[in-house]
Amino acid sequence: MKGISSKWKGLLSVCVVSICLVTAPAPKEAFSNQIIQRGAKGDDVIELQARLQNIGYYHGKIDGAYGWGTYWALRNFQEAFGLPIDGLAGESTKKKLTNASNFNKAFVHEQINKGNEFTYYSGVDVDKQIKQSETQSKPKTEKTEKTETTKSASVPGGYSQNDIQLMANAVYGESRGEPYIGQVAVAAVILNRVESPSFPNTISGVIFEPLAFTAVADGQIWLTPNEQAKNAVIDAMNGMDPTGQAEYYFNPDTATSKWIWTRPQIKKLGNIFSVNKEVNDLD
Amino acid sequence: MIRNIVIVCLLVVVAGTSFWGYQEHKEKNAILINAENTYQRAFHDLSYHVDLLQDKIGNTLAMNSKKSISPALTDVWRITSDAQHDVGQLPLTLLPFNKTEEFLSEIGTFSYQTAVRDLDKEPLNDDEYAKMATLYNQAGDIQKELRKVQYLVIKNNLRWMDVETALASQKENSDNTIIDGFKTVEKKVTGYPENSLNPSFSSTKYEDENYQKLKGKKITKEEAIQIAKHYSGFSADPAIKIEKNGKGANYGFYSVSLVDQETKAEVNMDITKKGGFPIWLINNRDINESKLSLNDANLKAQKFLKDHDFEQFELYESSEYDHIGLFNFVSVVDGVRIYPDSVTLKVALDDGGVIGFSAADYLKTHNVNRKINKARLSMEDAKEKINHKVTIMEERKALIINDLGKETLCYEYLGTIDNDTYRIFINADNGNEEKVEKLKNPEPVYENIL
Numbered sequence: 098m099k100g101i102s103s104k105w106k107g108l109l110s111v112c113v114v115s116i117c118l119v120t121a122p123a124p125k126e127a128f129s130n131q132i133i134q135r136g137a138k139g140d141d142v143i144e145l146q147a148r149l150q151n152i153g154y155y156h157g158k159i160d161g162a163y164g165w166g167t168y169w170a171l172r173n174f175q176e177a178f179g180l181p182i183d184g185l186a187g188e189s190t191k192k193k194l195t196n197a198s199n200f201n202k203a204f205v206h207e208q209i210n211k212g213n214e215f216t217y218y219s220g221v222d223v224d225k226q227i228k229q230s231e232t233q234s235k236p237k238t239e240k241t242e243k244t245e246t247t248k249s250a251s252v253p254g255g256y257s258q259n260d261i262q263l264m265a266n267a268v269y270g271e272s273r274g275e276p277y278i279g280q281v282a283v284a285a286v287i288l289n290r291v292e293s294p295s296f297p298n299t300i301s302g303v304i305f306e307p308l309a310f311t312a313v314a315d316g317q318i319w320l321t322p323n324e325q326a327k328n329a330v331i332d333a334m335n336g337m338d339p340t341g342q343a344e345y346y347f348n349p350d351t352a353t354s355k356w357i358w359t360r361p362q363i364k365k366l367g368n369i370f371s372v373n374k375e376v377n378d379l380d
Numbered sequence: 381m382i383r384n385i386v387i388v389c390l391l392v393v394v395a396g397t398s399f400w401g402y403q404e405h406k407e408k409n410a411i412l413i414n415a416e417n418t419y420q421r422a423f424h425d426l427s428y429h430v431d432l433l434q435d436k437i438g439n440t441l442a443m444n445s446k447k448s449i450s451p452a453l454t455d456v457w458r459i460t461s462d463a464q465h466d467v468g469q470l471p472l473t474l475l476p477f478n479k480t481e482e483f484l485s486e487i488g489t490f491s492y493q494t495a496v497r498d499l500d501k502e503p504l505n506d507d508e509y510a511k512m513a514t515l516y517n518q519a520g521d522i523q524k525e526l527r528k529v530q531y532l533v534i535k536n537n538l539r540w541m542d543v544e545t546a547l548a549s550q551k552e553n554s555d556n557t558i559i560d561g562f563k564t565v566e567k568k569v570t571g572y573p574e575n576s577l578n579p580s581f582s583s584t585k586y587e588d589e590n591y592q593k594l595k596g597k598k599i600t601k602e603e604a605i606q607i608a609k610h611y612s613g614f615s616a617d618p619a620i621k622i623e624k625n626g627k628g629a630n631y632g633f634y635s636v637s638l639v640d641q642e643t644k645a646e647v648n649m650d651i652t653k654k655g656g657f658p659i660w661l662i663n664n665r666d667i668n669e670s671k672l673s674l675n676d677a678n679l680k681a682q683k684f685l686k687d688h689d690f691e692q693f694e695l696y697e698s699s700e701y702d703h704i705g706l707f708n709f710v711s712v713v714d715g716v717r718i719y720p721d722s723v724t725l726k727v728a729l730d731d732g733g734v735i736g737f738s739a740a741d742y743l744k745t746h747n748v749n750r751k752i753n754k755a756r757l758s759m760e761d762a763k764e765k766i767n768h769k770v771t772i773m774e775e776r777k778a779l780i781i782n783d784l785g786k787e788t789l790c791y792e793y794l795g796t797i798d799n800d801t802y803r804i805f806i807n808a809d810n811g812n813e814e815k816v817e818k819l820k821n822p823e824p825v826y827e828n829i830l
Contacts, residue, residue, distance in 0.1 A: 131673030
């Protein structure tokens, strides 16, 4: 009797382990209520990607950011399952997907948090799908503060995260004492200069042009910018230009150039005046 | 005895200080020389590139075969870009030198647009030859002046660091050969008539940059305040500040700032005087949580557009930042997406309020005389023009501004190669491939992958 029972126990535990790994029937109410659309980030997207990969539609990285790859995968799934093809994960899509695929939240999130490269195809040995991250030896403490495990950042079209960072440095160095609107203005002036034929054509070219910005000359550009400066940069990149298309601005308290004082002003933003090169005759 | 010790100590201190001072002095000089050399290099490069530029334009003037003109103009385009790059590294920001920079950029645009054009179908016309001849002469003027400055710099060992100090200190009477030389160049270029450009060239700026074509009558301050209140969505009586544009502005506008009495949230926005259109709006407040999904926020954004008379808009891009949703909409006319007419909305994911809005692009383009012609090619025919490696997933009609700055009716295809997604525009009239762009996926966060 005893021998048989321990044998059963062993079998049972093997079953349990394998269930826990990949083949576990997913809890039905895993997704939250939201309709997931392209551009979204977060745990629902991780689940969406993992499930789509599980049944062979998604081949990209499971990173919790709903980009183009996920979009096409979802549309192909919708087509195959006779759903309206709109790339939106609504109620019926999520239901069909949940029924058709498996998802082990704890496993997937663990891999993401460890920084492992992994895939989540069903019918493939789990161990073969994980490539251990090289930096795994360093345990990451900041993970505990974050509630979401997203591994990707959105950036305005045509720019990179490092562009944002560089501009945030310049904005912070130039105008950290200014109200938010003034900081957006500084960022907008940088972008207006990039567009202008009379200035360099790159963000770094404009920022590091000799004598262009005092913060560059005195090294304040290397202070660590705060979130507000970054938000101001992102707003400006998204087309918000509080300056009225200005390529120049000055702060009356600190401006050293006499020339800039003689320029016609466009408007005042906090302590900053945005100015034009020439007077325009408006009515 | 004590006195001797003190003297020895002092001597040691003096010797130490002088040695330290000498070291510092040496280091400072090394850095100054380094900075000077960087400037010198940029300056001599500039001079060389303008030389080369003039030569190359001259060469194209004598060319006849289309096969040699295109590469030669491409070369001109590259050299102008180098020259512009050199200017950007010199401390000329405080010097009026922008006309010269614009001139360089003009040569660049002209040579690029002519080089990429199919010269077999549309050969250079007489106007364009004349234009090139003018550019050649003008580049010659600049070259002559720059060579003079270069000669003096080498002969008299002039230093760019002095230019920097002179410009930074803003001394009116500073007598600096280099500055004078560059001022002469600028004066020469300023003398060139602006209309030396032919019409097809200046038409590249088809945008109504200064909102001249907006319809509607001028609004008053009172009306501007009403409009701002409507957009801000503040229910209670907000504190209002309103100012009109200064005399440097390119167009008339009112800047309104509204502060909600209770929440202290502040909305800033600019409204055009003509017609009272919103150019942009920013509501700066802290958002610390996400209660809504991106899709919910999308619906809020659409409602906002409807509520403010922006009809017929379609979402084409959405993205999620920390507790913020960003949405780009384009207008749709007769089933054609008008890509130049775009608006951007920023929605807070805590309460779904619109906290940012930009209609600048839309206001600049939507009144441009626009006729959407019937497409000559069918969507199926146009599809044939696409690289066969691309798997096409989505297709529609769209109007875009092409490389030559013209509005073009196209078929838009979204397709994939492996894991990359491409947006491809095929001209609906002649089947040209007008634009191909690889669409961006969200970037990995470097903090997490390092």
